[in-house]
Amino acid sequence: MQRRSVGRIGLVVLVVLAALAAGGCATTSETLPSPPQPPSLPSPSSGTSSPSGSTSSSTGGQPSASGGAAESSSGASSGSTPGEPAPQRWPTPPSDSSQASTGQAPDSGSPSGTQGGQAGQSTGSTGSTGSAGTTGTAGTSGGSAGSSSKGSSGGTGGAGNAGAPSGTSGGGSGAGPQSSDDRRAQIDRRFDETFAVFDERMRKEQEAVSQERAARGSGSGSGAGSAAAEGEEAAAGNGDGTGGEGEGEGGNGTGEGQGDGAGSPGGRGESTGGATGTQGGGGGGVGGGGPLGGSGPNTVPADIPDGRDDDIVARQLREAATKETDPELRERLWEEYRQYKKSTQ
Amino acid sequence: MNDTLVMNGLLRRMLGVLLATALLAGCVVNEQRPMQRVAAERATTEVAEDELLDVGVRLFDANVPATTEQQEKDRVFPEVRKAESRYIPLVIRDTLENTGQWGQVRVLPGDGTGMEVFVDGRILESNGRELRLQLVVTDATGRAWFNKVYEGEADTRAYKDGLSKPHDPFENVYNTFANDLLTARRALTREQRVDLRRVAELRFAADLAPYAFGSYLAKDRKGLYSAVRLPAEDDPVVQRMDRVRERDYALVDTLNEHYASFGGSMAEPYTQWRKANYEELEAEAQARREAITRQVLGAVAIVGGIMAGEATGSSAGSAAATAAVIGGMYAFKSGLDRRAEIKIHTESLKQLGDSFQSEVQPLVVDVEGRTLELKGSAEQQYAEWRQLLRELYENETGLPATAAAAPPGRT
Numbered sequence: 001m002q003r004r005s006v007g008r009i010g011l012v013v014l015v016v017l018a019a020l021a022a023g024g025c026a027t028t029s030e031t032l033p034s035p036p037q038p039p040s041l042p043s044p045s046s047g048t049s050s051p052s053g054s055t056s057s058s059t060g061g062q063p064s065a066s067g068g069a070a071e072s073s074s075g076a077s078s079g080s081t082p083g084e085p086a087p088q089r090w091p092t093p094p095s096d097s098s099q100a101s102t103g104q105a106p107d108s109g110s111p112s113g114t115q116g117g118q119a120g121q122s123t124g125s126t127g128s129t130g131s132a133g134t135t136g137t138a139g140t141s142g143g144s145a146g147s148s149s150k151g152s153s154g155g156t157g158g159a160g161n162a163g164a165p166s167g168t169s170g171g172g173s174g175a176g177p178q179s180s181d182d183r184r185a186q187i188d189r190r191f192d193e194t195f196a197v198f199d200e201r202m203r204k205e206q207e208a209v210s211q212e213r214a215a216r217g218s219g220s221g222s223g224a225g226s227a228a229a230e231g232e233e234a235a236a237g238n239g240d241g242t243g244g245e246g247e248g249e250g251g252n253g254t255g256e257g258q259g260d261g262a263g264s265p266g267g268r269g270e271s272t273g274g275a276t277g278t279q280g281g282g283g284g285g286v287g288g289g290g291p292l293g294g295s296g297p298n299t300v301p302a303d304i305p306d307g308r309d310d311d312i313v314a315r316q317l318r319e320a321a322t323k324e325t326d327p328e329l330r331e332r333l334w335e336e337y338r339q340y341k342k343s344t345q
Numbered sequence: 346m347n348d349t350l351v352m353n354g355l356l357r358r359m360l361g362v363l364l365a366t367a368l369l370a371g372c373v374v375n376e377q378r379p380m381q382r383v384a385a386e387r388a389t390t391e392v393a394e395d396e397l398l399d400v401g402v403r404l405f406d407a408n409v410p411a412t413t414e415q416q417e418k419d420r421v422f423p424e425v426r427k428a429e430s431r432y433i434p435l436v437i438r439d440t441l442e443n444t445g446q447w448g449q450v451r452v453l454p455g456d457g458t459g460m461e462v463f464v465d466g467r468i469l470e471s472n473g474r475e476l477r478l479q480l481v482v483t484d485a486t487g488r489a490w491f492n493k494v495y496e497g498e499a500d501t502r503a504y505k506d507g508l509s510k511p512h513d514p515f516e517n518v519y520n521t522f523a524n525d526l527l528t529a530r531r532a533l534t535r536e537q538r539v540d541l542r543r544v545a546e547l548r549f550a551a552d553l554a555p556y557a558f559g560s561y562l563a564k565d566r567k568g569l570y571s572a573v574r575l576p577a578e579d580d581p582v583v584q585r586m587d588r589v590r591e592r593d594y595a596l597v598d599t600l601n602e603h604y605a606s607f608g609g610s611m612a613e614p615y616t617q618w619r620k621a622n623y624e625e626l627e628a629e630a631q632a633r634r635e636a637i638t639r640q641v642l643g644a645v646a647i648v649g650g651i652m653a654g655e656a657t658g659s660s661a662g663s664a665a666a667t668a669a670v671i672g673g674m675y676a677f678k679s680g681l682d683r684r685a686e687i688k689i690h691t692e693s694l695k696q697l698g699d700s701f702q703s704e705v706q707p708l709v710v711d712v713e714g715r716t717l718e719l720k721g722s723a724e725q726q727y728a729e730w731r732q733l734l735r736e737l738y739e740n741e742t743g744l745p746a747t748a749a750a751a752p753p754g755r756t
Binding site: 180183184187188190191194195197198199201202205206209210212213216 | 588603606730
């Protein structure tokens with residue numbers, strides 16, 4: 001009898017204790033603060049990465065502040081689910097040179113949201129959904145801005161990670177304060193980029209005008225254009241340490257990036273990085289290793305005239321052909337040259 | 346007897362006058378002798394490096410009268426003038442280039458800079474028969490070389506069809522200018538030429554990065570620039586500046602491609618217009634001369650006939666006087682007819698101008714548009730280079746890049 005009453009008492013005590021415990025837990029959960037939401041937070045509803053997130057490509061690993069910032073926000077969102085107690089994990093947007101955000105961002109994003117879930121788990125929260133896949137767009141902005149001189153951030157690279165693997169190469173750089181030499185190199189790269197764009201524009205303009213004139217059959221002569229060509233040749237031959245200019249198209253088909261190959265002694269090369277995925281970011285760098293000025297194969301086919309009467313277009317075609325290392329491309333350039341010469345005669 | 350003698354004298358005079366009238370009316374056509382050609386002095390040996398100054402020929406002032414009335418009075422067709430203000434600099438460029446006495450010779454937009462010598466011009470008259478240009482030559486230091494008016498008549502051989510090597514009808518004008526320019530350059534000392542090149546370079550640099558290069562230049566009271574010191578050759582900003590300058594040349598070259606294309610399109614119709622204009626102007630001038638001569642002589646014959654008729658008493662004298670009056674009236678009337686012919690030529694000139702104007706206008710619009718577009722996009726690029734140079738300067742010197750870095754009074 002006594003045993004039975006002791007058992008009942010024990011049962012009651014257990015029930016009371018359980019009720020108390022349950023009540024305490026409920027109170028605790030009610031008092032938890034809700035996590036602050038970043039102002040430009042993408043919707044965490046989607047668990048898949050936006051296709052645009054894969055466009056990240058970097059210019060020699062030079063990321064930009066904007067990339068870092070964008071990516072940081074996205075990366076953070078990926079790790080959180082509603083009600084997740086991880087407010088302290090929101091990275092603060094970089095104020096100027098966002099090196100600090102660099103390290104955080106890549107870790108927190110993922111293309112598919114899986115890593116987002118992992119990130120959430122690491123803080124002991126539920127975060128298992130991986131909703132962070134929305135960071136794809138961040139990858140885009142990070143990658144595309146890679147050529148900024150501010151160069152602030154591996155955040156770009158991080159963005160690449162978050163959005164798509166193509167940003168990987170960018171993510172590697174951007175740590176530590178810039179030295180004067182680094183800064184100079186960065187400015188030079190921007191010079192090279194803008195020069196390349198400008199030269200290309202001028203070349204196209206001159207080509208278009210020459211073709212118009214050739215089509216019209218006008219006999220009016222013009223010495224114009226020679227200086228430009230001479231200028232380029234001079235630039236190619238002067239051994240400018242940072243003269244290597246390259247353009248590469250990176251990314252997995254949805255974006256492009258420009259990269260500079262530093263240290264190529266003169267010469268301007270252009271290449272197209274056809275790589276996808278993680279190699280996309282490196283496309284620019286590959287472009288930088290363009291052919292050296294004057295060091296290309298000098299094999300001029302026997303039927304090609306000496307070029308003394310070449311106009312600007314013919315001269316550029318000839319120059320491109322003599323510098324081309326790929327035999328197939330070289331032959332195509334020579335064929336272009338032949339056809340152009342025929343059309344002008 | 347005395348009357349008979351007087352009458353004979355009068356009759357002789359009248360016959361002489363009538364004969365002269367007929368001769369003048371019929372024989373005004375004068376065959377022009379071949380024009381003496383002026384050759385531009387070409388370089389026969391290699392020109393010293395420091396003498397190879399770069400010349401920029403800026404687009405000319407079209408000098409179009411402000412009012413339509415004045416344009417009609419001066420026979421100026423605005424679009425034709427605009428086209429000429431682009432075409433003539435091209436001819437000058439080609440002329441100077443062909444001498445081999447100069448470095449790069451380029452046509453520049455109206456506000457173009459960056460060269461060592463500049464040619465500015467104003468078209469005072471251009472109608473296919475006569476060309477009158479005011480040409481001003483200055484250099485990058487601000488020194489005025491000369492300011493002259495060049496004029497010349499058309500060499501009609503240029504208007505003949507079937508010439509194997511067509512040349513400009515006003516080649517003499519251009520060649521004379523080229524020789525004058527050469528003479529002016531030769532008047533400079535070697536030091537002046539070397540300094541000129543330095544100043545040109547520094548002015549370009551100071552335009553892009555005044556905080557870095559402004560202090561290298563001084564400007565005196567007369568507005569002449571001189572280089573007070575030179576930047577170090579290994580200065581990173583200088584090295585980048587050189588690369589920017591190469592692009593500036595490339596831009597000018599591209600603009601010149603457009604101008605040359607325009608010149609190529611314009612050359613043939615322009616020559617045709619000038620030729621037709623020349624013929625009409627000649628015909629008009631001839632008609633004008635004939636009209637005046639016939640009217641004057643007709644009036645003289647009428648007056649003389651009336652006077653002779655009053656003085657004579659004989660029937661023969663009276664008949665001669667009547668004949669003189671009738672002849673005079675006929676001559677005067679033919680003079681009036683010639684005046685009507687002048688109007689026809691004037692109208693014809695107007696039609697020619699209007700026709701060529703409508704033909705050349707799209708070409709002008711096209712080249713103007715392309716030039717503006719190219720310059721516009723280049724301006725953006727230049728703004729970026731300015732910014733990069735600024736950043737580079739700040740990086741290299743640790744100083745803020747402000748224009749105030751240049752000492753006052755210097756540019």
